[in-house]
Amino acid sequence: AQKITQTQPGMFVQEKEAVTLDCTYDTSDPSYGLFWYKQPSSGEMIFLIYQGSYDQQNATEGRYSLNFQKARKSANLVISASQLGDSAMYFCAMREGPVAGNQFYFGTGTSLTVIP
Amino acid sequence: GAGVSQSPSNKVTEKGKDVELRCDPISGHTALYWYRQSLGQGLEFLIYFQGNSAPDKSGLPSDRFSAERTGGSVSTLTIQRTQQEDSAVYLCASSPTLPAYEQYFGPGTRLTVT
Helix, strand or coil, X not given: CCCEECCCCEEEEECCCCEEECCEECCCCCCEEEEEEXXXXXXXXXXXXXXXXXXXXXXXXXXXXEEEECCCCEEEEEECCCCHHHCEEEEEEEEECCCECECEEXXXXXXXXXXX | CCCCEEECCEEEECCCCCEEEEEECCCCCCEEEEEEECCCCCCEEEEEEECCCCCECCCCCCXXXXXXXXXXXXXXXXXXXXXXXXXXXXXXXXXXXXXXXXXXXXXXXXXXXX
């Protein structure tokens, strides 16, 4: 089974609107971390947001928020007030285990296009 | 401060040749990862190193691929007898043990096998 599933290969959003990028995960480890990365056309991977499995509140970082639904094993990324610069590939990832050094699993990504 | 660096940034090689890709992680980061990203695809885990522990090689696609990490710092990914399907961007990332949050990625090495 896939550890990380991103079912939206491509998404479009109007500038200034909000958009939700879906991510579901699969793990039996009670301790894990969930991450979102942005990859613009230039190729670099940019860390956006992190959610720990024991965190009680949804993570937020500026215009990014993570809608963490533990029982459903989903970790959707919400981008508010979309900007043209948000056009990029977005990857959801999971790290199993309590500390860094465990393997990271990445989804296949969602290509987001922001329309002016 | 200095981020993760990779060299070369681009490498074109002939089929059958060996190549070495280098990664310099952020100083003090104990974990180091190698990924492969084919055109338009997600990241494929290859190998990771954590401190002095034996590396997790479970993602290496064949015995033509190997990696080492010297002195707990610099890492080299070696591909022997390259094939055209090895063409991809090879990304390196490092991570501190604590806080165990994100990986810091290098700019990648674009490998083209002709």
